[in-house]
Amino acid sequence: xxxxxxxxxxFIGSNFIFHMLKTHKDxxxxxxxxxxxxxxxxxxxxxxxxxxxxxxxxDICDRKAVDELFQKEHPDIIxxxxxxxxxxxxxxxxxxxxQTNVMxxxxxxxxxxxxxxxxxxxxxxxxxxxxxxxxxxxxxFTEQTPLHTSSPYSASKASADLMVMAYHRTYxxxxxxxxxxxxxxxxxxxEKLIPLMIVNALHDxxxxxxxxxxxxxxxxxxxxxxxxxxxxxxxxxNGEVYNIGGHNEMKNIDIVKLICKHLGKSEDLITxxxxxxxxxxxxxIDPSKITRDLGWCPETKFEDGIKKTIQWYLEHQEWWRxxxxxxxxxxxxxxxxxx
Ligand SMILES: NC(=O)c1ccc[n+]([C@@H]2O[C@H](COP(=O)([O-])OP(=O)(O)OC[C@H]3O[C@@H](n4cnc5c(N)ncnc54)[C@H](O)[C@@H]3O)[C@@H](O)[C@H]2O)c1
Numbered sequence: 094x095x096x097x098x099x100x101x102x103x104f105i106g107s108n109f110i111f112h113m114l115k116t117h118k119d120x121x122x123x124x125x126x127x128x129x130x131x132x133x134x135x136x137x138x139x140x141x142x143x144x145x146x147x148x149x150x151x152d153i154c155d156r157k158a159v160d161e162l163f164q165k166e167h168p169d170i171i172x173x174x175x176x177x178x179x180x181x182x183x184x185x186x187x188x189x190x191x192q193t194n195v196m197x198x199x200x201x202x203x204x205x206x207x208x209x210x211x212x213x214x215x216x217x218x219x220x221x222x223x224x225x226x227x228x229x230x231x232x233x234f235t236e237q238t239p240l241h242t243s244s245p246y247s248a249s250k251a252s253a254d255l256m257v258m259a260y261h262r263t264y265x266x267x268x269x270x271x272x273x274x275x276x277x278x279x280x281x282x283x284e285k286l287i288p289l290m291i292v293n294a295l296h297d298x299x300x301x302x303x304x305x306x307x308x309x310x311x312x313x314x315x316x317x318x319x320x321x322x323x324x325x326x327x328x329x330x331n332g333e334v335y336n337i338g339g340h341n342e343m344k345n346i347d348i349v350k351l352i353c354k355h356l357g358k359s360e361d362l363i364t365x366x367x368x369x370x371x372x373x374x375x376x377x378i379d380p381s382k383i384t385r386d387l388g389w390c391p392e393t394k395f396e397d398g399i400k401k402t403i404q405w406y407l408e409h410q411e412w413w414r415x416x417x418x419x420x421x422x423x424x425x426x427x428x429x430x431x432x
Contacts, residue, residue, distance in 0.1 A: 096169065096171075099124075099175035099201065100153075101126055103132050105174055105319070108315045110146070111140065113323065114143060124146070125159075125162055126151070126175065133412075135415065153201055154193060169212075170213075180247070182246075183245035184369070187249075190249040194249035205266055206264055211267060213260075213266060213268045214268070215269070215270045217253070217272045219274045219376045220242065221240050222234040222238045222376075223240075223373065224243060224375055226375065230377075235336065254270055258334075267332075270333075271318075272337065274378045275311065277314065277402055278314055278402055282416065286310075286348065288406060290348070290352045300349055304369075305346070307345070309342050311338045311376050312339050312343055314395075317339065320389065321335070324383070324388070330386075336379060339391045341391070343395070
């Protein structure tokens with residue numbers, strides 16, 4: 094089995110590659126990644142020598158490069174993680190989100206049609222459903238919830254999902270889609286909430302929290318997400334959409350306080366900054382379809398997952414220190430200074 098993982102030098106894609114190489118030792122895994130600011134080849138260093146693994150640098154929007162990938166590697170399955178993934182950046186510069194997240198998906202699926210595959214899997218997000226009220230804990234996103242996006246990021250992901258279903262219906266392309274809640278764990282780029290707070294707290298820097306920090310997210314340990322995708326690839330899931338979530342709703346401010354507690358830092362580091370434009374209030378996933386159909390359940394409790402994650406950032410300082418010393422510094426200043 095040859096599996097192409099696009100965006101595999103990023104956070105979830107790299108964790109997925111490690112999971113697949115560990116659990117399916119006879120599979121060949123090919124990572125295809127453009128290495129944008131969010132992609133990091135050092136993340137993949139521990140598998141670079143594995144004969145079952147190959148890395149190819151390339152852009153999913155580049156038809157010629159994607160054609161060459163298919164001609165060389167003859168993939169059976171494509172798992173598309175490649176995306177511009179940060180909401181704040183989408184508010185600053187929406188066009189690259191349309192290009193990568195929508196056009197890149199179309200280019201990949203065109204190649205799937207041309208060369209033939211057994212499954213194209215689209216890694217999507219719960220953000221395609223918009224948000225839920227804070228005072229209605231009974232309301233959850235199901236696969237039937239209408240797409241109702243808020244940010245250029247979520248609009249681009251929803252557009253890609255619609256194209257995936259259109260290719261399935263129109264051309265009979267074998268596809269599946271997973272819509273997951275917020276992930277956390279190792280190799281998470283330090284612009285996102287949890288790693289940002291860990292790294293800042295370790296430097297005794299202010300912990301910038303949007304608004305009053307009351308926004309709620311449903312956090313899932315990244316390994317549980319990877320296991321869910323593995324199950325979808327191996328199940329009778331052609332044409333199906335699956336929600337994946339951790340049954341673990343938490344307010345942003347509570348996460349930040351928990352990180353302070355684990356690192357022995359004062360909550361005085363918390364600074365409230367002007368809220369994100371159009372900030373979604375609450376996401377909450379009903380994952381009962383994937384549990385019923387495939388037997389998937391989240392395995393890592395948040396208390397354990399967050400301890401493991403903090404420990405990982407303490408033990409892998411060279412990984413994130415390299416990242417934050419570069420271009421990221423300019424981005425950080427733009428986003429949080431004078432806010
Ligand atoms: N992080 C989350 O909590 C979360 C939750 C649900 C869904 N998702 C989805 O999962 C996927 C992966 O998210 P992530 O957090 O790992 O993202 P990430 O930003 O950490 O990684 C994205 C990767 O895609 C690569 N990439 C970007 N543009 C590319 C292009 N044109 N061609 C090839 N490669 C390209 C980058 O180099 C990077 O390695 C995304 O599609 C995202 O929408 C993420």
